[in-house]
Amino acid sequence: MIKLVDQSIEQLANLDFQCFCGQHHQVSIGDICIGSGILKDLPEILSQYKGKKVLLVADKNTYEVAGQRVMDLIKNEFSISRFIYQDDHLVADAKSLGALLMEIEDDTSIILTVGSGTLNDIARFVSAKTRVPYAIVATAPSMDGYASVVSPLIRNGVKTTFPGVYPIAIIGDTQIMKEAPMHMLQAGLGDVLGKYTGLADWRMSKILDLERNERYCDNISHLVESAVDKCMDAAPKLSQRSEDTTQAIMEALILSGLCIGLAGHSRPASGSEHQVSHYIEMKFLQEGIDTKWLHGNKVGVATLAILEAYKYLFSKDIEDIKSSGKYREFDKDRWVKRIERCYGNMSKQILDLKEKELLLEEIERENRMKLIEEKWEDIKANCYLNLPSPGQLKGLLKDAGAIYSPKELGVDREEFKDSLMVAKEIRNRYGIMQLLDDLGLLEEAAEYVVNKYY
Ligand SMILES: [Zn+2]
Ligand SMILES: [Zn+2]
Incomplete structure (x- = not known):
């Protein structure tokens, strides 16, 4: 049986094997x-x-x-x-x-x-x-x-x-x-670090099993994680342009690309942090904002924000979340208005995609709450507890001389809050922000995160 973490990058380039996850990877x-x-x-x-x-x-x-x-x-x-x-x-x-x-x-x-x-x-x-x-x-x-x-x-x-x-x-x-150029090296690091929250979202989706047949693979997930861990260790020498650090980042970037191919979808390399970053990129494009910041610089910033969201969620007790009853509230009109405001002429397409996924009936919201409650400890152990803390990640980005605040990207408070709330609507892919929404905590979590910067 092929264990991906034991393979060299050259070996990983050409693979065709039956995996213990039940899938064939090629x-x-x-x-x-x-x-x-x-x-x-x-x-x-x-x-x-x-x-x-x-x-x-x-x-x-x-x-x-x-x-x-x-x-x-x-x-x-x-x-x-x-x-x-x-x-x-x-x-x-x-x-x-x-x-x-x-x-x-x-x-x-x-x-x-x-x-x-x-x-x-x-x-x-x-x-x-x-x-x-x-x-x-x-x-x-x-x-x-x-x-x-x-x-x-x-x-x-x-x-x-x-x-x-x-x-x-x-x-x-x-x-x-x-x-x-240094901001390009930092962008590579940012894109790599985003894999942490991407993997956490992937595991969450698997645990909740809401996306019928989520093709999760532990083999792939561990490979990406170990490559990212190596970058975490190597990152402090980025500002000295260390060749070892450059190599660790390049390998992790290539590996995550490869893992998308192996998995047949982009889960191993992208989650909520990429959705937030894509939303910001879309806004910049629409507004004609020319910026030197690359995809990975934005992903680095967004990863820190998503880590804050994870921290916010797990600072709470699931019993308290349940007894507050907030999960029952979902204001569809507000949701539609927000999407229309944020997505403009793309909003119809998004509403069509997302409308049928909404949990509007009381019984649906109760059931979702029940499911999350049942899986709470599992999600905490497998998605949250192995993440770096926001403080750790921020320290790392700072040491590498990289930007870590949406302000440095040139995003204002309202736009950043929007990105946290609506970026997930672009597709049906379960992650931390949808889970917060299901618990009725999305807006307060977004406020909590935004207040860290503005
Ligand atoms: Zn597999
Ligand atoms: Zn990326």
């Missing part, structure tokens, strides 16, 4: 090469493409950081064409995708991308559409999309997830990545 990425000075192995990694046409894709920054070196390494044995984005702020939208598509010649054998989040998203989508494989030379450990099979792209101003393909190789040279 993933195939090809090569994952992370290490100090690993870039020099690039000709070897790409050996099957020798003599063939390589399209090197970068932007002006990543070209300078590593693209030129990649060119020098492979120019003698490969036929290379280049496409370098000149944008100051590259976005994965129709314009950037189209620009790359126009540059691909028919005889291109592989797209070799040098970059991180956006360039990777662009290459993955174009690779899927053109069926030309791609490989990525990572310039920053900034997000968990390297080993992902989907691309988040901007369509008509809205972030939408499109199917993509796995890269045939991920090359992460820690000597290069450690020199990435």
